[in-house]
Amino acid sequence: MNKNIKLAVAGAILATASVANAGIIIPAGEWTVDISGNVNSFYTHTKFSGTQATANENRNANQVQTGLLPSALGIGAKTRQNDLDVAFQFSLFTGSNANGTDNLNTNLGTSNGGLGYSSLNIRQSYLTFGDKSWGEIKLGRDLGLFASDAILSDMTLLGVGSGAGSQGSSTLGRIGSGYLYADWKAQIAYTTPNFSGFQAAVALTEGTGQIDNNNLGYEGKASYSFAANDATGKIWLSGKTQKIQTSVVVPVAAYVFAADHGALTERTANAWDIGAKVGYAGAELVGYYYDGKNSDSSIGTALNTLLTTSAAFVEHDNHGGYVQATYVLPTKTKVGVSWGLNNIERAGTELRDAEREAWVVGAYHPLTKHLNLVAEYNHLDTTAATGAAGAASEGKAKTVSLGAILFF
Numbered sequence: 001m002n003k004n005i006k007l008a009v010a011g012a013i014l015a016t017a018s019v020a021n022a023g024i025i026i027p028a029g030e031w032t033v034d035i036s037g038n039v040n041s042f043y044t045h046t047k048f049s050g051t052q053a054t055a056n057e058n059r060n061a062n063q064v065q066t067g068l069l070p071s072a073l074g075i076g077a078k079t080r081q082n083d084l085d086v087a088f089q090f091s092l093f094t095g096s097n098a099n100g101t102d103n104l105n106t107n108l109g110t111s112n113g114g115l116g117y118s119s120l121n122i123r124q125s126y127l128t129f130g131d132k133s134w135g136e137i138k139l140g141r142d143l144g145l146f147a148s149d150a151i152l153s154d155m156t157l158l159g160v161g162s163g164a165g166s167q168g169s170s171t172l173g174r175i176g177s178g179y180l181y182a183d184w185k186a187q188i189a190y191t192t193p194n195f196s197g198f199q200a201a202v203a204l205t206e207g208t209g210q211i212d213n214n215n216l217g218y219e220g221k222a223s224y225s226f227a228a229n230d231a232t233g234k235i236w237l238s239g240k241t242q243k244i245q246t247s248v249v250v251p252v253a254a255y256v257f258a259a260d261h262g263a264l265t266e267r268t269a270n271a272w273d274i275g276a277k278v279g280y281a282g283a284e285l286v287g288y289y290y291d292g293k294n295s296d297s298s299i300g301t302a303l304n305t306l307l308t309t310s311a312a313f314v315e316h317d318n319h320g321g322y323v324q325a326t327y328v329l330p331t332k333t334k335v336g337v338s339w340g341l342n343n344i345e346r347a348g349t350e351l352r353d354a355e356r357e358a359w360v361v362g363a364y365h366p367l368t369k370h371l372n373l374v375a376e377y378n379h380l381d382t383t384a385a386t387g388a389a390g391a392a393s394e395g396k397a398k399t400v401s402l403g404a405i406l407f408f
Contacts, residue, residue: 042403068173095169176300178322178340
């Protein structure tokens with residue numbers, strides 16, 4: 001994992017983030033190699049009701065699965081050459097339970113047995129070069145700028161969050177119920193030097209929501225970090241914008257439709273956010289808000305919105321955020337509670353706003369310097385934009401999770 005993710009993981013456990021500044025360090029000639037990552041797995045029990053139970057043959061799901069963070073192995077190295085700091089990073093992510101549609105599984109059914117392989121996902125593959133006097137340039141695949149601080153400040157980064165009960169390499173944590181997913185994307189980025197706590201970055205990214213790959217994305221972030229005695233804090237502001245494309249099929253004769261007569265329509269998708277994190281003597285508070293247009297796939301995981309590739313596409317405004325409070329007890333156990341909401345505002349013929357709202361209570365105990373026990377309870381409420389009032393449009397998912405995460 002890169003240093004931002006390692007620091008966030010450490011900070012989620014301890015009041016200080018010093019334990020994860022580096023992994024296994026190996027000097028190799030002119031290079032210093034850093035091998036790092038995590039392994040985690042959880043028992044999860046989820047009770048579904050309303051629309052959340054529709055897709056489940058049983059209203060209760062019991063699984064052993066990876067949490068928000070997939071297990072990962074990262075290999076990076078850095079060197080100083082010709083007055084430049086040069087580095088690279090590769091990180092491989094995987095889950096612990098089977099995924100019936102992953103890229104390693106030749107059996108594309110719903111088997112969750114010994115032949116159900118977990119997927120392999122290379123989320124980071126980038127190089128950087130720069131100097132502290134003028135900044136750093138990054139080229140390759142890494143976490144996006146917009147909403148990155150939202151996910152790195154989420155206490156469920158070490159736990160499960162809202163997406164338990166389904167197969168896959170991540171339970172998504174609070175993604176979709178408090179913030180939009182920053183996502184891992186190809187990018188060319190520049191980060192300024194650190195000016196006494198102030199730092200800014202801009203990025204040209206691979207476009208999502210594309211049909212002909214005509215559009216790139218644009219992202220930016222500015223932040224200010226401070227520390228004084230027992231007080232620490234960070235304030236950030238970020239944004240993104242790009243064009244998304246919709247495919248609209250037009251009739252060529254009465255009752256006859258042909259895809260090759262379709263039209264390509266481009267619409268703007270953008271979002272901005274603001275957040276703050278302050279800590280003092282073991283206590284920490286996080287407040288976060290985002291606002292956007294056409295920037296939520298209904299679970300916060302794509303730069304598009306409902307029915308993007310359909311002739312029924314309707315533009316939607318989006319907003320949401322979360323608040324979180326944690327405290328490190330004398331036993332070094334960190335306890336926390338958070339609430340968050342994603343909202344897709346009503347548009348077109350829809351009857352109501354679509355929403356995902358979640359409460360999370362968690363405890364994170366460092367059994368050793370790198371091994372941590374985790375217990376969480378998550379209560380997710382969802383409301384669909386269509387359907388009759390009550391059970392036809394509302395659903396709940398209540399999850400209890402117990403497990404452990406080891407990072408190095």
